[in-house]
Structures are given as structure tokens and as C-alpha cells.
Amino acid sequence: MIGALRALGRKALGFCERLGRAHVFLAYTLLGVPESLYRVRPLFYQVYAVGVLSIVITVVSGLFVGMVLALQGYNTLVDFGAANSLGIMVALSLVREIGPVVSALLFAGRAGSALTAEIGLMKTTEQLAAMEMMAVDPLRRVIAPRLLAGVLALPLLATIFSAVGVYGGYFVGVGLLGVDEGAFWSQMQTAVDFQNDVLNGVFKSVCFGAVVTWIAVFEGYDTLPTAAGISRATTRTVVNSSLAVLALDFVLTALMFD
């Protein structure tokens, strides 16, 4: 009994300690962000690694998500004779929720795990320690450009996701199901507001980008320097950042769309 309580207490303390370390880590990394803004070469390479390499998966998933939305939405809407509102349904759900969230989940799986593994391996092979020996701050030179790249890349990916998804929905709704093309676009344009819907969605994905990349680089930096440690850290990145995205999405939605 005492043993179980003690184990629980240790878990809780360990969790708090880790949370604190993550914040200190973030604070020191943020100090390096201005520097990596004008040191563009590494930043470009990181945007390439997390952003450009994620385009294909984002476009393909966006297309299919939009197509499925149109297919399912049509089945429900047609019962009410409101199939012309299909465009509204597809566009609003993509721009507000599904675009930012699903692309953040894909980003966590595609780019976040890679970041964790890369940094974890750097730590395991003592490259980070070697940098510190040479008075080069790894937080500034290694972590900061990666964090910044994630924050920059995810909004772009989410926007691409939403735009492609709308065209996927258009293809299925207008092309296959026979919804009127004019009604599809014009009702969409009446209902979707640029500032309230599109820009809020972009803002959401900025937040998701920051959180997912933060978790990814921290898990990599904090990994146990063993093969098993890296594997656990990578798993934790995907699990934790997916949970964080979904929970944060609820909070952001509650704050934005009343």
C-alpha cells in the first residue's frame, strides 16, 4: 500500500520536474530564436526537412479528407434537400478544424518523430556534449532553428491541406454527386469569413506548430542516451503531441468561435 503510494508520488514528482525542465528548455531555446532568424542557411535546411518533405503526405491526405467529407456530408444533407450547402460544410469544417488538426497530427508523425530521433541520436553520440565543449550552445544552434522551422512550416502545410481539401470536396460533390457548381462556391463564399474562419485556422496551426515542435525537440533533447531511450522518446513525441494538439484544439475553438 505504502509502496504503491510512493510509486504514485514519484510519478507525479517526476512529471512535474519534467514539465519544469521542458519550460526552462523552451525559455533558453527562445533566446536563440532571434539569432536563427538571420542565420538563414540552417533555418532553410530545417524548413526543407520538416516542411517541404511533408508536402506530399499533406496534399494526399487533404485531398482524401475533403473527398470523404463531401461524400458523407452529401448523404446527410440530401435528406434535408440542402445538398447545395455542401460547399459550406466542407469548407468550414476544413478551414476551422480539420485542416489545422489533421495536418498537425500528420506533422507530428512525419516531422516530429524525425526531429526527436535526430536530436536524440545527436545526444546519444555525444555530439551535443561536444558542441558544449567547444562553447557552442546546442540550444541556440541546433534546437532554435528547428523550433522556428516547425512554427513556420505547419501553418503553410495546414493552409495547403485546407485548400486541397476544398478542391477534393469540389471534385466529389460537383463532379461525382452532381451538386450545382455555382451553389457550391457561392454558398461557401457567403458563409466562410476570411478573418474569423480562415485566419483563425491559420492562427490555430501556428499554435499547433509551436507545441508539436516543442514537444519533439524536448523529447529528443531529454532522451535517455540509449537505443531504447530514443525509441521511447520518439513514441512519446507522437503520442504526447497528438494529445496536446487535440486538447489545445478544444481550448482554442472554445475561445475563438463562440
Added chain:
Amino acid sequence: MLQSKAVEITVGVFVALGLAALFVLAMRVSNLSFASLGNDAFYEVRAEFENIGALKVRSPVKMAGVTIGRVGAVEFDSNTYNAIVVMRIDKHYDRIPDDSGANIYTAGLLGEQYVGLTPGGSEEFLKAGTTITQTQSAVVLEQLIGQLFYGQANKDRDARQ
């Protein structure tokens, strides 16, 4: 590892793609094309209604079925207990008679509500700040159904007598 030139080019393409997607969302998906016209692209006309039903800001203002503007604001006048609808009409349509009537219609049985203008015969035209006096309120479906039942009940009673 890629050459740094290739990295820069692909990153450039990536950023351009992202911005293009945002442009598509702005112009094709959302209504920025109309909202971005700015302050000098429309003029504001007011109209007082007893009941506006479900009319909302950004609902269309139509004339002969063509959208010529949008509802810019909906206010409540606490003196007359009426609703005041501020309509923003595109500057292109500046030859609307100032005794035109404004009605609130519903697109379809359950569709969105919009303001429909019917032209009058005046030689003077609507301009910024004019108030449209000839107005007709929205048809509230519940009231209509209530009246129908009430009328039916009266008829039944008359028939029995």
C-alpha cells in the same frame, strides 16, 4: 544531403505554395473579395423594420435577385422598438430610386434571409445616409402557423354553430 541551392529553391516553392493556398482560401473559399472593397466602394442606406427575423450581418441585399450589397449592421432602436438595418450597397448601383421598398425575404422554405429591394418611381436616387421608409418585415413561420391554426379553429366553431 542536398545542395544548399536546391534546398533554397524547394523551400521557396514550399512557401509560395503555402501562400497560394492562403490566396485560394481568401478569394475562392471565403468572402474576402467583397469585404476587401474598402470603405469607398459602397454607400450605407438605413431601413427600419418591425421584425427582421433571422437576418444577420453580411446577409445579402438583392434587387431583382441580383446581390447588390450586404447588411453591414443590425441595431435596435429603443425608442420605436424597431430594428434598424444598415445596408452597404455597391457604389456601382447608384441609380436606385429613393422611394424603393425594402422587404425581408427567405430564400426557399428554410433558407437564409435576405433584404430584397423593389424599385419605386422617384426621380431622386438613394445615397449615403438615406433611410428607406417603405419596409415590410420578415415572415415569421411560427406566427404564420399560429394564425393558420387559429383561423382553422374559428372556422370549425362557426361550422358547429
